[in-house]
Amino acid sequence: MDSKTSADVSSSKAVLLGALSSGVNGPTWSALKIVFLLLGLSLAAMLALAFLSTDVMIVGHVLLLIIISGVLFVLLNSFLAQTGLVSVEKQMEELGISLENDAEGKED
Template sequence: MEVKQSNKSDISSAQAVLLGALAPGVNNPTWNTIKSAFVMLGLCLAVMLGLAFSASDSWLILHVAFLLLIAATLFLLLSWFLAQTGLVSVEHQMREMDLMPNDLKGQAKKAN
């Protein structure tokens, strides 16, 4: 009786993000975390911009608008870069860091 065990189900999203931070390439859970962080950053900067408009301080409006421009540019450049390079699977990152159990390494090599 052969039991095929999926290694993907054994890894939580938090472990996949940590693995994405340490291994070469970007996996899907890490990219989703980065996107959500940029959405929260954009919301915070938008609220700050609204408060700056209500304070009628032109220097503060200019400063926060520039920060918003920097954040949007960084997100667009990251999106473009990942569109060019592509995402890496969590299993591939585990193989790169030699974290995959020996019996699963043979199955992964046969799949490629």
């Protein structure tokens, strides 16, 4: 039988595995970076709208949200730089899932 690799695991399944087991795998980190990018875009739009409003407090609140999200992203980056990423195979092994069993289940 041919051996299966992490390339046979879909990105959505890899993200789900990353949420259920310890460590962070590559597809999960990529999904998180996309979410932070979209968060940055929405906060930039909110900041532009806040500057157009007459209330100065709104601008301060949006700037605070931007600072909080930026600090969170920097802290996540530094944490992953120290710990490293975990392979999808190792996460599947930890959860007791094998690619061969998953492929057999799809054939039935």
